[in-house]
Amino acid sequence: MIVSGLWRYPVKSMGGEPLREARVDPWGIAGDRRWMVVDRSGKKPWAGEFRQLAGVSAVQTGDGGVRLRAAGHPDLHLAEPVGGEPVEVTLRGVGRAVSAGDAADAWLCAALGLDVRLVWLDEPARRPMSESHGGRPGDVLSFADAAPLLLTTEPSLRQLDAWIADNGGGPVPMTRFRPNLVVDGEMAAFAEDGWGEVRVGEVLFRFAEHCDRCAVTTLDPATGRTAKEPIRTLAKHRRWDGNVWFGVRIVPVNPGTIAVGDPVQPL
Known part of the structure; x- marks a missing residue:
């Protein structure tokens, strides 16, 4: 498994930028949100x-x-x-x-x-991460909603796209989910749900919580239009506790640098 994508969103809720390499601070990717x-x-x-x-x-x-x-x-x-x-x-x-x-x-x-x-x-070091989102004493974050980083995987998106195709719909780009870290490789769809810790290059990350998804994922930034996907299909296949889920929120255990192509090892 390797890092297939890195993203930074300098301004919260605005379009972001793909990266080849990123420094990871205690509050997330340097410059993120x-x-x-x-x-x-x-x-x-x-x-x-x-x-x-x-x-x-x-x-x-x-x-x-x-x-x-x-x-x-x-x-x-x-x-x-x-x-x-x-x-x-x-x-x-x-x-x-x-x-x-x-x-x-x-x-x-x-x-x-x-x-x-x-x-x-x-x-950013003065904003504590909430315990309700998996934060521990000393965990901090920027303007991000709940955790320093969001991790998603390509196999999970491929499975979601297959489910959507069964209903006659087209694929959803990963950018709709606004991840910081995207992983690809030989793994089952939604394997990330069970990762307690994961090492990416020189940085160790800890699972904080599964990521609940809202209607923002249905918005096409290029047109400003919304559709039913991916929420409709997630509600059919990935619904529990009254929410729908895609991706996991993670916390860096140590600072360091990560890059596209780095090995990814769940622990």
Whole structure:
């Protein structure tokens, strides 16, 4: 088994970027979800309701900043707003973040058609991971929902696509599930459900929880349209405890570097 894909999402809920190699920090892949869009009350808009968020892409730049891109708008490059204005945010365990500045807010308002602002998490090590999501004392995360990384596997997606095809549907791209780490190789579909620990290259990861999936996976970022898949088929084959499931959330046990092609060894 090997790493077949690595992804980073510099801005929460926006399109991400594929990587060949990534540094893994205690809170996840370096640069992952360090930025977030919030409304004027500090609340994060839900991508399932505000679909235009997925139509904006973000790429991390060499200085640790980001470059934002949206159709019909010039690209915007932002440096890390060190020392910027503090902003109250409602995301659990954060409390405050740093404003990206007026230029970023104006660009986002024009690109999204929403009265929003962009904020940056200056110190991810201060946000604790919740015990309800498998966190242990000392576990931390960025603006990610529940755990530092999400792992998915190609055999599981192939099985899901086969189930969808049985109902006359087409394949679903892995990007719909917004994984950080994708694994391929000789394994059964959904084998990752039973991994307690997994070594990827030089980094050891611990299972935190299975990942429940929402309607955001039905959204095509290119068109802004939604469909019934993959939720309909997951509800038929992968439903328990009132949710549907695909992928597992994991926590790094040690920092290090991982790369596409690295060996993957469940322990």
